[in-house]
Amino acid sequence: MKITHIPQTLWYEDENGNKLNWSPDFTKGYNHPKKARYQVSQFPNVLRTTYLRLNDDGTSTEIFCGNASYPQDLVLAMANSKDFTLNEAILITANCCEKCMNSLAHMYGLSWGYPEYGEEWKKTGTSCEYCEAEVPLWKKLINRTLAFINNFRSIHFPPKIKKAQLPISLNRYETLEGLLEGINNAAK
Numbered sequence: 091m092k093i094t095h096i097p098q099t100l101w102y103e104d105e106n107g108n109k110l111n112w113s114p115d116f117t118k119g120y121n122h123p124k125k126a127r128y129q130v131s132q133f134p135n136v137l138r139t140t141y142l143r144l145n146d147d148g149t150s151t152e153i154f155c156g157n158a159s160y161p162q163d164l165v166l167a168m169a170n171s172k173d174f175t176l177n178e179a180i181l182i183t184a185n186c187c188e189k190c191m192n193s194l195a196h197m198y199g200l201s202w203g204y205p206e207y208g209e210e211w212k213k214t215g216t217s218c219e220y221c222e223a224e225v226p227l228w229k230k231l232i233n234r235t236l237a238f239i240n241n242f243r244s245i246h247f248p249p250k251i252k253k254a255q256l257p258i259s260l261n262r263y264e265t266l267e268g269l270l271e272g273i274n275n276a277a278k
């Protein structure tokens with residue numbers, strides 16, 4: 091065999107399934123050829139995750155399906171390092187959060203990304219099972235408690251209510267919140 095061309099990732103077809111000449115011009119926003127009836131796409135860097143509900147009769151029903159993409163250069167660098175197989179590198183990069191993806195890119199010597207625990211890393215407010223794994227348990231508990239308090243407060247006490255009008259019980263929450271935040275800040 092001879093590989094004469096690389097298949098396209100996206101193209102348009104008319105009513106009869108004939109491929110239409112089209113070259114993307116993203117400067118003009120979304121556009122497609124006039125006679126287009128079908129848009130066909132096949133992106134190689136997509137990891138598909140499906141949730142099936144298992145039924146009592148032995149069958150299953152798909153209830154959710156999601157796609158995540160991953161950067162080709164990072165996956166290649168991770169696989170070439172022999173730290174991971176290609177499949178493992180895909181699974182990791184497609185599932186990790188933005189700051190973990192960037193710290194991996196930095197770790198594997200790519201031109202993009204930023205170091206773990208650096209300024210940019212701290213500013214990126216994402217989290218996933220990889221960076222969460224490094225957060226000590228006590229800090230997780232504090233963060234969860236703070237989230238609970240904020241949630242509780244936003245439900246029961248709309249922001250327009252002045253502090254003076256609030257029942258005494260909220261003062262306890264304020265105190266607890268202040269204490270937790272103090273501990274959290276001291277540990278940073």
Ligand SMILES: [Zn+2]
Pocket residue numbers: 186187188189190191216217218219220221222
């Ligand atoms: Zn992460």
